[in-house]
Amino acid sequence: MTTWGVAGTGGMASLFLDDASKLTSGHFNAVYSGSLSRATAFAQQHKLDHAYDDYNAFVENPDLDVIYIAGVHTTHADLAIRALQAKKHVLIEKPMTLNVTQAQQIIAAAKKANRFCAEALWTRFTPTLESVISDISSGKIGEIRHISANFGFRVDLEDHQQRLLNPQLAGGALLDIGLYPLLLPLFLLGQPTEIKANVEFSESQVDLASDLILTYPQGVSAQLSYRLDAYLPNKAFIAGTKGYVELEAPWFASNRADWCMADQPIESQYFALTNRGWGYEFDEVNRCIAAGLLESPKHSWQDALSLATLLERIRSEYGPIYPFEQP
Numbered sequence: 001m002t003t004w005g006v007a008g009t010g011g012m013a014s015l016f017l018d019d020a021s022k023l024t025s026g027h028f029n030a031v032y033s034g035s036l037s038r039a040t041a042f043a044q045q046h047k048l049d050h051a052y053d054d055y056n057a058f059v060e061n062p063d064l065d066v067i068y069i070a071g072v073h074t075t076h077a078d079l080a081i082r083a084l085q086a087k088k089h090v091l092i093e094k095p096m097t098l099n100v101t102q103a104q105q106i107i108a109a110a111k112k113a114n115r116f117c118a119e120a121l122w123t124r125f126t127p128t129l130e131s132v133i134s135d136i137s138s139g140k141i142g143e144i145r146h147i148s149a150n151f152g153f154r155v156d157l158e159d160h161q162q163r164l165l166n167p168q169l170a171g172g173a174l175l176d177i178g179l180y181p182l183l184l185p186l187f188l189l190g191q192p193t194e195i196k197a198n199v200e201f202s203e204s205q206v207d208l209a210s211d212l213i214l215t216y217p218q219g220v221s222a223q224l225s226y227r228l229d230a231y232l233p234n235k236a237f238i239a240g241t242k243g244y245v246e247l248e249a250p251w252f253a254s255n256r257a258d259w260c261m262a263d264q265p266i267e268s269q270y271f272a273l274t275n276r277g278w279g280y281e282f283d284e285v286n287r288c289i290a291a292g293l294l295e296s297p298k299h300s301w302q303d304a305l306s307l308a309t310l311l312e313r314i315r316s317e318y319g320p321i322y323p324f325e326q327p
Contacts, residue, residue: 001024001025001026001027001286002025002026002027002065002066002089002285002286002289002290003026003027003028003029003063003064003065003066004020004026004027004028004029004030004064004065004066004067004068005028005029005030005031005032005050005058005059005061005064005066005067005068005088006028006030006031006032006067006068006070007031007032007055007058007067007068007069007070007071007075007079007083008032008033008068008069008070008071008072008093009031009033009038009039009041009042010070010071010072010163012070012093013031013042013068013070014042014045014046015276015278016068016070016120016278016282017046018046018275018276019274019275019276019277019278019279019282020278020279020282021046022274022275022279023279023282023283025282025283025286025287026065026066026282026285026286028046028048028068029048029049029050029063029064030043030048030049030050030051030052030058030061030063030064031043031046031048031050031051031052032052032053032054032055032058033051033052033053034053035053036051036052036053039051039052039053055079055082056082056086059082059083059086059088060086064088065088065089065289066088066089066090066091066116066285066289067079067080067083067088067089067090067091068090068091068093068120069083069090069091069092069093070093071093072163072169072170073095073098073169073170073175074098074168074169074170074324076092076093076095076096076097076098076102077097077098077102077105077106080092080096080106080109080117081105081106081109084106084109084110084112084113084115084117085109085113087113087115088115089115089116089117089285089289090106090110090115090116090117090118091117091118091120091281091285092106092117092118092119092120093120094119094120094121094179095119095175095179095307095308095311096119096304096307096308097308098170098175098322098325099308099312100305100308100309100312102308103304103305103308104305107301107304107305110294110295110301111294114294115294116285116288116289116293116294116295117294117295117301118281118284118285118288118295118296118299118304119299119303119304119307120281121179121183121281121299121304121307122253122277122278122280122281123180123183123252123253124183124187124281124298124299124303125280125281125284125298125299126253126254126271126273126277126280127271127272127273127280128247128254128255128256128257128271128273129247129254130298131257131269131271132238132245132247132257133187133188135245136188136238136240136245139242140240140242140243140245140259140261141238141239141240141241141242141243141244141245141259141261142240142241142242142243143240143241144188144189144220144238144239144240145219145220145221145239145240145241146220146221146222146223146238146239147184147185147188147189147221147222147223147224147236147237147238147239148222148223148224148236148237148239149180149181149184149222149224149225149235149236149237149251150181150224150225150226150232150233150234150235150236151177151178151180151181151225151226151227151232151234151250151252152177152209152225152226152227152228152229152230152231152232152234153177153227153228153230153231153232154227154228154229154230154231155228155229157202157203157208157229160202160203160204164176164206164228165202165204165206165228166204166206167204167205167206167320167322167323168322168323168324170322171204171206172202172206172207172208172228172320173206173207173208173209173210173226173227173228174207174210174226174311174314174315174320175311176228177226177228178207178210178224178226179307179311180226180252181212181224181225181226181236182212182224182307182310182311183252183307184222184236184238185214185216185222185224186306186307186310187303188238189214189216189220189222190216190306191306191309191310192214192215192216192222192310193215193216193217194214194215195212195213195214195215195313195314195317196212196213196215197210197211197212197213197314197317197318198210198211199318199319200229201319201320202228205320206320207318207319207320208227208228208229209225209226209227209228209229209230210225210226210227210318211223211224211225212224212225212314233249234249234250234251234252235247235248235249235251236251236252242261242262243259243260243261243262243264244259244260245257245258245259245260246258246260253273253276253277254271254273255270255271255272255273256268256269256270256271257269257271284296284298
């Protein structure tokens with residue numbers, strides 16, 4: 001059984017640990033935060049043995065096998081590389097990094113340390129998406145012609161210091177929720193030939209909402225939306241020459257897929273979704289480590305690099321460019 005530590009004490013860290021605590025393939029027993037009081041409170045909440053405010057001491061704990069990097073986006077690359085240099089396996093919360101260069105540096109560190117490394121894009125590990133992608137790959141809906149997906153909810157737009165609206169913390173919609181809709185066309189169709197976007201910015205100059213159209217050869221397209229200022233249906237569908245499949249809300253953690261083949265009645269397919277769904281990637285990391293793998297075949301290093309490439313491409317053309325990235 002692998003022993004885990006978590007770097008970060010935010011909401012995502014708590015959600016992940018809640019799911020992991022119900023599983024037996026590994027367990028958490030340590031937490032790191034820049035604030036010892038936050039680390040101690042988190043350790044008490046999740047019944048962890050150790051709380052650290054010294055990152056070096058944290059990653060040098062000989063009892064830890066894996067570090068889950070769950071801090072703000074701007075810390076991912078540094079914390080992951082330091083953990084790998086300490087010979088720890090790492091699972092890095094999405095997005096893995098802010099750009100392709102950082103992602104390449106992390107992967108190089110994983111290779112040098114001979115340690116497992118993955119981006120925590122939990123949707124890719126759920127049984128619903130695994131099954132749907134398998135059926136699509138087998139030709140169930142024919143050739144893909146169009147993909148549509150969205151993800152939206154509303155945040156407090158007056159609180160400019162919250163993480164999602166803070167440019168110093170790489171806030172904004174794209175890196176936090178926009179990458180989910182992008183996942184479907186990227187995985188099924190690859191990099192688009194053209195991207196058109198209509199982006200709305202907050203007062204703090206992070207991207208608040210966006211509508212994207214991705215264009216591929218032979219007229220294939222993807223229409224994607226993500227917003228931090230409104231609630232969207234959070235559904236997705238993939239249309240092909242023989243029919244289509246729709247993933248019910250929330251599609252990124254769905255337990256139902258509706259298939260419509262030509263003019264036939266809709267056939268609903270149901271899947272068990274254990275807890276909130278984060279446990280699937282926890283089990284996958286533990287499985288890969290036990291098997292001696294350095295990356296997961298479900299979301300490989302190349303998959304993470306492809307996503308980083310697309311995110312960087314969108315930001316370079318449409319923004320946001322963060323203050324610390326300015327020349």
